[in-house]
Amino acid sequence: MNVPKCSVEENRELNDILQDVSLPSKTHATQPVYYGGPLRNIPYITTYPGTITLTMICTEESRVRNRFYDWLETVVSGTNGLVNYASEYLGDQMEITVVNNPKKIPTGPSNEAIKYTLFDVFPDSINEVTLSQNSQNDYLRLSVAMMYRKWIKGELPDQPLDTNDLTFPGGPLRLA
Structure with missing residues (x-):
């Protein structure tokens, strides 16, 4: 997984301490339309619920935990309650890679x-942490809830797969 606003070292630490991540979802908004006969629901727009959750193990000296607290503070200031401009807190993109064999590094589109x-x-x-x-x-x-505007599945054009991305086994996640 590569998270914006985190350094390379922090992304490596995140991949080590990350326990669960929920994959994004999307739905189609529909409108019932009558064409003679039963009503049919016709899609007219794709909607994104816009939330995923990252669950990570807290270590005593976690730079990642501190980075998420600092990043959250850039959205709405805790000292004066002012909301920052989106350019101050939005990360351009976040990548999640799921691999069937966690011991194998993804080598290309054939993997x-x-x-x-x-x-x-x-x-x-x-x-809250109990x-x-x-x-x-x-x-x-x-647990950190992340908001997003939209998502795509697959490679971005002309962008190689980063081997520092998160690798989860294809089966159920093993919880510590």
Whole structure:
């Protein structure tokens, strides 16, 4: 996974601590139309729910966690409550790559990798982290909800697949 507003080192750390990511979705808005007979729903626009969630393991000295808190602060200032201009907080694009075999680095279009590219992304919220006496032998997990304007599946024209992207196995994710 490559996240805008993060350095190369922070993206590497994110790929190490990332536990779950929800893939983007889209739907078609429809309008019922009568053509003689039963009504038919005809699509007229693609809509994007616009939210994915990243869940990562919290480490004591996580640069990524701090980067997300700093990035969230650029959307609406916590000190004065002012909303910044979109150019101040929007990341151009965020890439998620899903690979069937996590031990194999994607080598090109013949590999069974799926790439999602999200546009105009920014963190919408950082969810609460629950501290519990019952979970003293468990990891702390941080969930970040990311907003996006739209997404595409597949390669961007003339853009090679980046081997630093997140690689999830094709099957169910193994939780720590």
